[in-house]
Structure formats: C-alpha cells, structure tokens
Amino acid sequence: MPSTMQTFARWVSTPETEAARLAVEMVADRVAMGRIRRETNPLFLHGLSGCGKTHLVAALIHELATRLPEAIVKSVAARELVDGQSADTDGWQSSSRDDCNLLVVEDVQHLPGRAGNTLARIIDERIAGRLQTVCTATLGPAQLPRLHARLTSRLAGGLVVGLMPLGPSSRLAFLQDCIERRQLPIGRDVLIWLAKLLSGSVRQLEGAVGRLEAFVRMHDRIPTLDEVVEQFRIEVESGRPTVERIAERVGRHFQVDPRVLQSKQRSRGMLVARQVAMTLARRLTPLSLEQIGAYFGGRDHSTVLHACRKVESGRDASLTGALRQLHAELA
Numbered sequence: 066m067p068s069t070m071q072t073f074a075r076w077v078s079t080p081e082t083e084a085a086r087l088a089v090e091m092v093a094d095r096v097a098m099g100r101i102r103r104e105t106n107p108l109f110l111h112g113l114s115g116c117g118k119t120h121l122v123a124a125l126i127h128e129l130a131t132r133l134p135e136a137i138v139k140s141v142a143a144r145e146l147v148d149g150q151s152a153d154t155d156g157w158q159s160s161s162r163d164d165c166n167l168l169v170v171e172d173v174q175h176l177p178g179r180a181g182n183t184l185a186r187i188i189d190e191r192i193a194g195r196l197q198t199v200c201t202a203t204l205g206p207a208q209l210p211r212l213h214a215r216l217t218s219r220l221a222g223g224l225v226v227g228l229m230p231l232g233p234s235s236r237l238a239f240l241q242d243c244i245e246r247r248q249l250p251i252g253r254d255v256l257i258w259l260a261k262l263l264s265g266s267v268r269q270l271e272g273a274v275g276r277l278e279a280f281v282r283m284h285d286r287i288p289t290l291d292e293v294v295e296q297f298r299i300e301v302e303s304g305r306p307t308v309e310r311i312a313e314r315v316g317r318h319f320q321v322d323p324r325v326l327q328s329k330q331r332s333r334g335m336l337v338a339r340q341v342a343m344t345l346a347r348r349l350t351p352l353s354l355e356q357i358g359a360y361f362g363g364r365d366h367s368t369v370l371h372a373c374r375k376v377e378s379g380r381d382a383s384l385t386g387a388l389r390q391l392h393a394e395l396a
Contacts, residue, residue: 086121088105088108110202115269138167144175170198173201173202188216314394327361345391
C-alpha cells in the first residue's frame with residue numbers, strides 16, 4: 066500500500082489484506098513464468114474504495130515490467146466496455162487474444178448492463194489461450210446483482226479474494242509505516258488516536274499522514290496530540306454514525322432510495338435493505354429499539370429485534386459480508 070511508486074515492497078501487510086497480496090504475487094509469478102493456471106484465472110479482487118486494490122494491481126504491473134520486460138499489459142475501466150456488437154470494442158477484442166499477457170478490468174461494478182456477455186466471452190477466450198485476466202470491484206461477484214449470470218459464473222470460477230477495511234491495530238501499523246518512510250517522528254499517542262478515529266480506508270490514512278507532514282513543514286516542529294485533535298475536529302464531528310447516515314449508505318449499497326426505507330413498502334429488496342439498516346442503527350447509535358422502529362416507517366420494537374436477529378443469523382453469506390463491510394465503513 067502506497068507511498069510514491071506502488072510496488073510489493075511498499076505494501077504494508079495486514080491480516081485484512083494479506084490473502085490478496087499473496088494471491089497477486091502468485092499471479093505475478095505465474096504470468097512471468099508462463100504458467101497460467103485455471104484456478105487463478107481470472108483473479109477477482111474486491112473491497113471498498115481505498116482498501117488497496119489499485120496498489121496491488123500497480124504492483125503486479127510493475128513486477129511484470131521488471132521480470133518480463135516484453136510482456137504486454139492492458140488496463141481498462143469496465144465502464145468503457147460496450148455491447149459486443151459495437152465497433153468500439155475493438156480494443157477489448159484485441160486484448161482478449163495473444164497480444165496481451167495481462168488484462169486488468171477495473172471497477173466491474175460499473176460494467177454497462179449489456180456488456181456482460183462481451184466480457185464473459187473475453188474471459189473465456191483468455192482462459193483458452195492461457196492468458197491472465199485480473200478484475201477488481203467493490204463487491205464480490207455474488208453481490209453484484211446487475212451482472213449477467215454467465216459473467217458472474219466466469220468471475221467466480223477463478224480466484225476471488227476480498228480486501229477488508231483495516232481494523233484499529235492494522236491502521237496503527239499502517240500509520241507507523243507511513244511516518245517511518247517519511248521520517249516523521251510523530252508521537253505514538255497521536256498515531257493511536259488517529260488509528261481509532263479514522264476508518265479502514267488506506268487513502269484516508271495516507272491523507273492524514275500528509276496533513277501531519279504539512280504541519281511539520283509549516284511549523285518546523287512535531288504537533289502535539291491536542292493540536293492534532295483540533296486539526297481533525299471536522300472528522301471527529303462528522304464521523305459519528307447517525308441513523309440518517311446509515312440509511313443513506315445502506316440505500317446506496319442496495320441501490321434503493323434511502324427515503325423509501327422509512328416507508329411502509331415491503332418488497333423483497335426493500336425489506337432486506339431496511340433490516341440491514343435497522344441492525345446497523347442498533348449497533349452503531351444510542352437509539353432505542355422504539356426510536357429505530359419509529360424512524361424506519363413507524364415499526365415497533367419487536368419488528369426491529371426480529372430484523373436484527375434475522376440479519377445476524379449468518380444464514381446468508383452475502384448478506385453477512387455486506388453487513389460486515391457496511392459496519393466497518395460506518396463505524
């Protein structure tokens with residue numbers, strides 16, 4: 066995970082991201098040696114924005130450039146892919162053949178709806194030609210309902226690895242690594258406070274270190290904890306979870322209008338989203354069950370309790386994963 070050049074050497078290993086790093090290094094080895102295996106093709110990396118996917122992809126490309134200078138690599142955004150009948154897919158079609166050792170397709174969650182078959186066909190052709198494909202997205206294949214079933218099957222048929230948001234101890238390790246690389250003698254009390262305050266986003270952590278570095282340059286001294294608390298006052302105030310923030314984030318995740326979560330509607334998709342929002346509100350806010358129920362359409366406390374038990378039962382793996390990601394992002 067980052068600094069200047071994004072390489073494996075600059076990656077900070079943490080329990081939440083170690084599996085992804087190992088998977089990408091294994092793919093680098095196999096591409097460099099020309100030993101592409103079906104079980105790792107395609108490699109599908111998923112995680113919330115800022116968790117390190119871009120760094121790992123950049124590190125993979127850098128590694129191939131070093132070990133196999135003649136390798137041809139192409140990286141494209143999924144939103145650029147259109148229906149296979151369009152002439153605009155020429156670049157993609159050529160990428161699927163033997164002129165491209167590695168094809169990276171980023172942000173698959175933004176893939177246009179009609180382009181699913183095109184990407185599935187490209188993956189099939191590259192598997193047959195023993196050419197590596199790497200895809201990234203914010204969610205795993207099973208959690209991307211807009212994708213065509215054929216494409217979901219291809220993506221899930223390779224190696225699927227998730228990057229989880231960093232927990233407090235990993236955030237502290239990341240911050241420590243960043244300040245050591247920049248030779249900033251920041252006090253440990255400051256780093257511990259920041260690790261508790263900030264989310265698990267690598268970008269946010271790096272931004273915090275950048276602000277500390279700017280303070281040192283401007284004042285020619287190391288900031289005290291009180292000064293850092295004041296500098297990050299807005300983050301402290303805006304970071305507290307509220308039922309409104311929870312409803313808005315859950316709505317975006319499930320692609321429903323947050324205002325409808327407060328209605329009486331009971332469609333399947335709406336019901337699941339509302340139950341997840343209730344569960345998060347119970348976990349992350351001081352509101353009572355009665356207050357949570359009142360916000361989400363005037364429901365009583367027993368309805369909220371039932372929703373929480375159902376979501377937390379663990380019977381639906383994709384729902385459990387969504388709850389874990391949303392909790393980590395909002396906490």
